[in-house]
Amino acid sequence: MRNAILSLLLLIVNLVSAQDTYLQCGSIYDVSTGKMNTERTIIVSGSKIKRIENGFVSGTASDRTIDLKNRIVLPGLIDMHVHIEGEYNKGSYMKEFTQNEADIALESTVYAKKTLMAGFTTVRDLGGTGVNIALKKAINKGLVDGPRIFTSGMALATTGGHADPTNGRKRELMGDPGPKEGVVNSIDDAKKAVRQRYKNGADVIKITATGGVLSVAKSGNNPQFTLEEIQAITSTAKNYGFSVAAHAHGDEGMKLAILGGVNTIEHGSFMSEETMALMVENNCYLIPTISAGKQVAEKAKEPGFFPEVVARKALEIGPIHQSTMAKAYKKGVPMGFGTDAGVFPHGKNAIEFGYLLEAGIPVKESLKAATIINAQLLGMENELGKIEEGFTADIIAVEENPLKKVGTLENVSFVMKEGVVYKQ
Incomplete structure (x- = not known):
């Protein structure tokens, strides 16, 4: 009797695991060609796309059919620049002294779910306290709903530079952070900091090649690493299988980062035409983050929202950012897609598409950047970014044609990640 029950349970498990999902799609947007393929059915088995068939096809009685006949279906979107641990508000700077890691972790789960529900099934997190690594693991285990995360853990800075975690504190609280905390002041420090991130479980290295807007530090533009330090970071990163992303607003720091071998430049606010040519020559990708520039410029006008030193930088950098991205696109600078969500509310990531369109970048190109190109930058081009047989079943749907109405x-209205439906 016991063996019969076990056999029955095994049969039930096999039947459940064999269930496929049939997505009957009004149109599937092909991000490679920019064309719509109408009346198609995507058959999903487990976490993968099993096949795509013409017309509206149904499976057996044990399979699941989902009606998306009035929807435009696309691959899950990828945001290459978020800060998933938090969101900036008037109280953000005080939180450093009032929040424990557990507080940050619990809040981050809310931001992760908002991001996934917005159709971003993969993100690259570029700097936090280290909670971002724990969040990535929790999502991978299925404990938390959120996007697939590739994270840098804590970013790398120089003493007093953007991402030095003790900027703005009184002397008694400054201490002397080093490579473990992400502060680099020599070639040896650079190597050790990269190796520490490997030990911590990071997926990518993020450096702050210039000053930044939101740090409590004087300059938002000055170069903050030597060429030799950057080269030590990128060569060590390569040994450990990391790519390197460089936050950079000022032009000189960008040049050093590109010559030093980084893979992406984040922001690029004051990029010169000479540096644009250097990016093309070195196949270094620009991650625009126009949304963040818009947000900080707007919030800087609100009295007391930012400390005075931050507000001044925001009013300087924010207004020129979008025009620089427009010029970079015209010059042929290779571009990915990233937003800097966390600087503005998570879940609003898709506003970037509208800002890119305003900058003269067609929606067709920005959708390709947010799928195929970003997947390539993550080394996941054979798994993510396309609706094709054998690819991971990260699939979303919207109400209208985004090429005609970007706001859609x-x-x-529909989110599937790895074959699991999270929003319908």
Whole structure:
């Protein structure tokens, strides 16, 4: 009797695991060609796309059919620049002294779910306290709903530079952070900091090649690493299988980062035409983050929202950012897609598509950047970014054609990640 029950349970498990999902799609947007393929059915088995068939096809009685006949279906979107641990508000700077890691972790789960529900099934997190690594693991285990995360853990800075975690504190609280905390002041420090991130479980290295806007530090533009330090970071990163992303607003720091071998430049606010040519020559990708520039410029006008030193930088950098991205696109600078969500509310990531369109970048190109190109930058081009047989079943749907109405991307009505439906 016991063996019969076990056999029955095994049969039930096999039947459940064999269930496929049939997505009957009004149109599937092909991010490679920019064309719509109408009346198609995507068959998903487990976490993968099993096949795609013409017309509206149904499976057996044990399979699941989902009606997306009035929807435009796309691959899950990828944001290459978020800060998933938090969101900036008037109280953000005080939180450093009032929040424990557990507080940050619990809040981060809310931001992760908002991001996933917005149709971003993969993100690259570029700097936090280290909670971002724990969040990535929790999502991978299925404990938390959120996007697939590739994270840098804590970013790398120089003493007093953007991402030095003790900027703005009184002397008694400054201490002397080093490579473990992400502060680098020599070639040896650079190597050790990269190796520490490997030990911590990071997926990518993020450096702050210039000053930044939101740090409590004087300059938002000055170069903050030597060429030799950057080269030590990128060569060590390569040994450990890391790519390197460089936050950079000022032009000189960008040049050093590109010559030093980084893979992406984040922001690029004051990029010169000479540096644009250097990016093309070195196949270094620009991650635009126009949304963040818009947000900080707007919030800097609100009295008391930012410390005075931050507000001044925001008013300087924010207004020129979008025009620089427009010029970079015209010059042929290779571009990915990233938003800097966390600087503005998580879940609003898709507003970037509208800002890119305002800058003269067609929606067709920005969708390709947010799928195929970003997947390539993550080394996941054979798994993510396309709706094709054998690819991971990260699939979203919207109400209208995004090529005609870009705002529809801000209202995703269906989200599937790895074959699991999170929003319908």
